[in-house]
Amino acid sequence: MRRIADVLGVQAAAIYWHFANKQTLIAAVGDAILADQADWGDSMALEEWARDLRDVLLRHRDAAELVAASLAVGLCEHAPEVGAVAILEAQGWQPDDAGHAASAMVHFILGHVMQEQTRQNLLAVGVLAPPTEAIDEDGFEFGLQILVSGARALAAR
Amino acid sequence: MRRIADVLGVQAAAIYWHFANKQTLIAAVGDAILADQADWGDSMALEEWARDLRDVLLRHRDAAELVAASLAVGLCEHAPEVGAVAILEAQGWQPDDAGHAASAMVHFILGHVMQEQTRQNLLAVGVLAPPTEAIDEDGFEFGLQILVSGARALAAR
């Protein structure tokens, strides 16, 4: 809180005029990150939605943790899964099933990016040796294919 | 640290003889929780492994967050995904693919339980109204079926 206030050229106490507490501020930051998500409507493929969410998260430092906190307090303005729900419902899914499938994908994406970003942080602090390979594209794509194939299998049922 | 020391009847500083810092201690707690996982070998079904991991996490308060921290610092003694990897390799999967599939499932399970446990915490503090329904078995089972079906689909390929 004091560091944020510093950057704004203000006292830390001033923040509490605008936000109830630190947790609420963090949730707002997570929500702001999610506002970057693409919004092409139902014609998008599930893979495109997933890759877009991952890319949005990877663009901002600690985004996965911030968004997880945002989700935890509930009431985010820009829920990450709405795009996936829209796509699935356009394909004839029941709302409940679409919600469950979408949140399974969100959990996977958040978990994957969180792992990626904690590794980036450890690497930045020097706790981790740099020879670790760049970024786990393969692991993400493989997991994504499992989820998309599984969703297709359940839809066909 | 001071509260843990209190429970042990000791000064907070004493903890630093046994652990390098708070993060390491938390990781050790997460690791201890994972030691509760069942270990029936390769004959277990993927669903059984997944439900067992979920049950282990739900048995301990904040387990998902603790285990996530444990995973973040790396080097956990009891990696949560080893069971799934063993099952998949016994079914003829490549080690790399088995690892990717297993960590996709771990991400899903951790994400799901974390959501459940933050809701439990908000409920305990009274921030959330109690009329929220008990526990999201349906959402977990649906997501699990997607992942298992998807894994079967990719294995058949």
Add this chain to the structure above:
DNA sequence: ACCTGAACACCGTTCAAGT
């Protein structure tokens, strides 16, 4: 309406010194 000053009740961590 928005911010400051000053305080309150905490933190994690270090380190000389004890036994």
Add this chain to the structure above:
DNA sequence: ACCTGAACACCGTTCAAGT
């Protein structure tokens, strides 16, 4: 080998008071 006492440099948060 294991712990204490005491301190250091921080935290998030509150609240009267200012403008």
